[in-house]
Amino acid sequence: MITLASDFGSPYPAAMKGVLLERTDARLVDVAHDFPRQDVRAAAFWLRETLPYFPPATHLVVVDPGVGTDRDALVVRAGQCTLVGPDNGVLRPVARELAGDGALEYFRIDDDHDDLVPVRLGNATAAKSTTFHGRDVFAPAAAIVHETDRESLAARAVLSPTDDVVDLVLPEATVADDRATGEVLVVDDFGNVVTNVPGTSLEGRDAVRANDERVPVERTFAAVDPGERLATVGSHGYVELDVNRGRGEEAFGLEPGDVVVLELESESG
Amino acid sequence: MITLASDFGSPYPAAMKGVLLERTDARLVDVAHDFPRQDVRAAAFWLRETLPYFPPATHLVVVDPGVGTDRDALVVRAGQCTLVGPDNGVLRPVARELAGDGALEYFRIDDDHDDLVPVRLGNATAAKSTTFHGRDVFAPAAAIVHETDRESLAARAVLSPTDDVVDLVLPEATVADDRATGEVLVVDDFGNVVTNVPGTSLEGRDAVRANDERVPVERTFAAVDPGERLATVGSHGYVELDVNRGRGEEAFGLEPGDVVVLELESESG
């Protein structure tokens, strides 16, 4: 199984699928192709929250603002999974998650290697572009990786071990007494504001004051009337600031990267 | 085969796919993940018009404004198909269609059952959320249902027979003499206004007066000039109010739920 994730929109992912299917019979599964454009951190978050639910797979990820520059192209072996994508940190948070207690292993893709040259049906020659490495580097590399026994990756001429890789750590919130200070990680498609404040900080709390607005702590959206605000523990385990049947990011005026200060209130307090 | 339909947008459906694929090798087919948000009636319409074209399958449907409340999680056996989703009526119109002359059978999903707990690769524990039952209840249930002989569903500990279920009936139009009174069921992606007036009411008619605008009855969009309005029998068998290469809902000022009165005109009349 090979999953695909990118910020390519449409129809560029189809060219990647063609390249993959020309080289492998693997099942292909789209994760998303509408990640926020060139936003490495948002993609890293969504991958970390999504890919661990898949069975062992090869994960192809292309969110690549540095395409064509000298940034490396990477293969990461993480637990039972293998990740393929640009070396800009996007693969790191999910790789750590997938590896569990195990070590991560990195391989640099030789992106000029002949093994990667795409094939085109008909007369036209497939020339490697400087702007679409998803098609011309990462997809063929993912097919090669998927068709290679995981223990034999180092033997593939197109790969060489490396440990000089870009890291990315998603920011952590500070929780002390009745106050949590964190930031907005992403706003999801529903408009829910996903913070990095651990959901456990809402235990025993009745309400939070978020940037000076007091909202109730609820377990479900439907606990408040349509259009009303709430704080809840979202499906990622973090505190979310939401509106039932509405858009939290508009009601709270928050966007990714914004600082969030939550005053944690309980009835007894 | 398992189909997936939801109002989740992106990337939440991918987590459902991961959960499914961790448990089954079934082919997965997306129906849509952009159903109008939390609009049970629109989803019920689209499912009824789409799923009967598939071969027998397990259909996973998550349009779930009551997620986390005490609404039931359902499995419906309908003809040769099995449907999985929240008990809010969304499954009923398509289930009746798929069952033909046969009876519908319902099973309540025990959504706290250990069999449903998702698996995550790596170290993190997968905790059941109160806001994403698509991932934590319905997807694992659909995988279980799909891997269970349909006659044996009642024997699965996670399911118990029930007949206390929410119904939903799409509204029907009234057609009498030269007048049809109905409502807008959905507006499709092209902007076509799909009413619930049966297409047969246009037989022998040359034009309709729709909310006092007279438009010709045509068999194809291209029968009128680009930008011009028409009434036609759409692919669902209902009267649609459309604009050739334009958006009917803007030209007619109609949206889902609006009442539509059609005066049916013929040259001879």
Add this chain to the structure above:
Amino acid sequence: MITLASDFGSPYPAAMKGVLLERTDARLVDVAHDFPRQDVRAAAFWLRETLPYFPPATHLVVVDPGVGTDRDALVVRAGQCTLVGPDNGVLRPVARELAGDGALEYFRIDDDHDDLVPVRLGNATAAKSTTFHGRDVFAPAAAIVHETDRESLAARAVLSPTDDVVDLVLPEATVADDRATGEVLVVDDFGNVVTNVPGTSLEGRDAVRANDERVPVERTFAAVDPGERLATVGSHGYVELDVNRGRGEEAFGLEPGDVVVLELESESG
């Protein structure tokens, strides 16, 4: 393998998938369903740039502004691939590409043939519509074609050889000395303005003056600061007018079909 491409948005492509899967176990791969609405030329461009990367396949294409009129429904045998879609030119540029030095063969689909009548589960009869031939003509035809040996297509009663087909040729640019005159073929999802000026015309050039704005010629987006304009050879081999991390079509004020005049500048010149 059957690929699907259309301008249908959602959820209409799902009905086509149901019809296909009722008749074939082929792998289905979406190319795109958000091609610019009823824009035959844009679809022809994207297909030509995408489908050759796939292994041999049946390609189902429905961009069909003339649905329901007397335009033909076509099957095209091109090299190792078979294309199915309306006879409006959309299949021609990619067919020529896929055929390489080989000839193209055309078959007209008898769209009233009983073999095409879709099957519906349950009691309802599937009636052929006049507005959704993707579901009622092209998808069943694609399934039939896919399940038929390519040499035996002419023996299928639903197909008859023809050579009276609509052509479409994407426009070519004129390059002379220091000036290229072409037009905008498409604007991609990133906002990149894809012209029909061959990328080779940028060889040895440092800058271009595009409609009187001077922009540097670069190999990568990241060679200029975010928000800055550039000209580059895009992944299709044509000159693109882009903005790093921004939208070229807004910065240059260009849209598909617009004429583009590029003055080609070099330092030595």
